Amino acid sequence: MKFTKRLLSLLLAAFWGTVGVAQQSPLKITADYPGGNIIVEKIVGDTVWLQQDLRDTKGYWFYWNFKISGVSGRTIYFRFRDKPVFTLFGPAYSLNNDFSWSWLGEMSHTDTSFSFTFSKKDTLALFSMGIPYTQKNLTQFLSSVQDRQRLRLDTLCFSERGRAVERMMIKPDHKAKYRVLISARNHACEAMANYEMEGLIDAILNEVNLQYLRDYVEFMVVPFMDKDGVEDGDQGKNRQPRDHNRDYGEHSIYSSIRALKSAVNKWSEGKIRITLDLHCPYIRGDGNEIIYVVGEKDPEMSKKQVFFSDLLEKNNRGELKFYSRDFVAYGTSWNTDKNYTQGMSFSEWGTSVPGNSLSTTIEFPYAMVSGVMVTKDNARAFGKTVAYAIMDYLKGLKEK
Ligand SMILES: [Zn+2]
Incomplete structure (x- = not known):
């Protein structure tokens, strides 16, 4: 009896786990909108490797601006390359297309990485090195x-x-x-x-x-x-x-x-x-x-x-x-x-x-x-x- 109960709960967990994974839409990062700028190097699990797109810039500069979806209820880790790409107050962000922008905060980041914990209702977010204006x-x-x-x-x-x-x-x-x-x-x-x-x-x-x-x-x-x-x-x-x-x-x-x-x-x-x-x-x-x-x-x-x-x-x-x-x-x-x-x-x-x-x-x-x-x-x-x-x-x- 004990064994059957345990088996049942394991089977249920596996079932819900499968459903859970199926429901979680994959992370998607884009920059195909006015002001957008990002190169996605790779995405592994909850970590994304990124860099700013320099295009025809001579040398290094620090501007980037991207949209991410598939984030609901997740903590995502963002990693840039070695040069500074954040202000003292980190990146600016805007959730769910609400047109407001906030700074992540002074203690929110290292020189090249930050993380963000999204609530269940967060479907997409914009992140940028500053507050955009187009x-x-x-x-x-x-x-x-x-x-x-x-x-x-x-x-x-x-x-x-x-x-x-x-x-x-x-x-x-x-x-x-x-x-x-x-x-x-x-x-x-x-x-x-x-x-x-x-x-x-x-x-x-x-x-x-x-x-x-x-x-x-x-x-x-x-x-x-x-x-x-x-x-x-x-x-x-x-x-x-x-x-x-x-x-x-x-x-x-x-x-x-x-x-x-x-x-x-x-x-x-x-x-x-x-x-x-x-x-x-x-x-x-x-x-x-x-x-x-x-x-x-x-x-x-x-x-x-x-x-x-x-x-x-x-x-x-x-x-x-x-x-x-x-x-x-x-x-x-x-x-x-x-x-x-x-x-x-x-x-x-x-x-x-x-x-x-x-x-x-x-x-x-x-x-x-x-x-x-x-x-x-x-x-x-x-x-x-x-x-x-x-x-x-x-x-x-x-x-x-
Ligand atoms: Zn200038």
């Missing part, structure tokens, strides 16, 4: 903009792969006294810059105390200079044959950069006073977990950049701190001649735009600013700071 996010942002009379979306040009490169024009109520050019994603992977840009645009349109901008300043904003790179999930940084942010010299090879330079020529009328390019720095570590302005070579321009940095510090009310002293002067840190041998950057080109007063780059970290975790909202809050600094800078210009 055309879909821009469309969503634009649908929330009330003042569509003031902000108009059009097409700067078509990319090499036939995609529309968007341009936003923000018109003032009066004849434009000044014009300001703002761009992002000259490096495709630097997505956090677009949340900062959203905050900047929103502030121009809505902040009560920024009426001066709505009265007198016209903006041209290009959210994705490397549109193909953004949608295809490229690194963008150190791209071969040329990095977009080294293509601003005489013989630009990218259609978006040729189109931008030509559009600025037509639009400027000598009224451009600020050209601003939004970037993100290296993935983590000293000098990359602060927001900072990158100094131009020209000493006069550099002085104006320091002044602009002071205005950013003065106007910054968000939870992410900004210190003017973090300015990276030309000739210091990575910002030396050696870094620009491949060609002219956006901000260097900006110094040559007739009448322009300030050409600059702002570096905004992916995940951490002076100990505080970066989120979509505090990145947008810093964008508001940038809008205030732009207004103060323009108001302070002594013009004939």
Whole structure:
């Protein structure tokens, strides 16, 4: 009797085990969506071996972004190759297509591996080195903009792969006294810059105390200079044959950069006073977990950049701190001649735009600013700071 009971329970366990295995769908990892980037080396049981897809990048860079399904109720172990591919707060993740993103956390990972325990109801998850931003996010942002009379979306040009490169024009109520050019994603992977840009645009349109901008300043904003790179999930940084942010010299090879330079020529009328390019720095570590302005070579321009940095510090009310002293002067840190041998950057080109007063780059970290975790909202809050600094800078210009 005892024996029969035991046999029965073993048979039942085997039966349910079989059913259990049959019900568990296999792990599936994909990157066939906007911004996706991954190479799956192998999957063994609950462990997956991965690496970021460098494509045409010269040397190492760290961007990756993938979708995984078949995870319900399982703990999955993710292993990358030997170089750092996580921010201080690990990867960012989003569960079950709910459009929210969280950081895994500081103690969640080693330099090259992490694990994640999924609940029974988790059917799929997105993981990425940072919080992504593609055309879909821009469309969503634009649908929330009330003042569509003031902000108009059009097409700067078509990319090499036939995609529309968007341009936003923000018109003032009066004849434009000044014009300001703002761009992002000259490096495709630097997505956090677009949340900062959203905050900047929103502030121009809505902040009560920024009426001066709505009265007198016209903006041209290009959210994705490397549109193909953004949608295809490229690194963008150190791209071969040329990095977009080294293509601003005489013989630009990218259609978006040729189109931008030509559009600025037509639009400027000598009224451009600020050209601003939004970037993100290296993935983590000293000098990359602060927001900072990158100094131009020209000493006069550099002085104006320091002044602009002071205005950013003065106007910054968000939870992410900004210190003017973090300015990276030309000739210091990575910002030396050696870094620009491949060609002219956006901000260097900006110094040559007739009448322009300030050409600059702002570096905004992916995940951490002076100990505080970066989120979509505090990145947008810093964008508001940038809008205030732009207004103060323009108001302070002594013009004939
Ligand atoms: Zn960059």
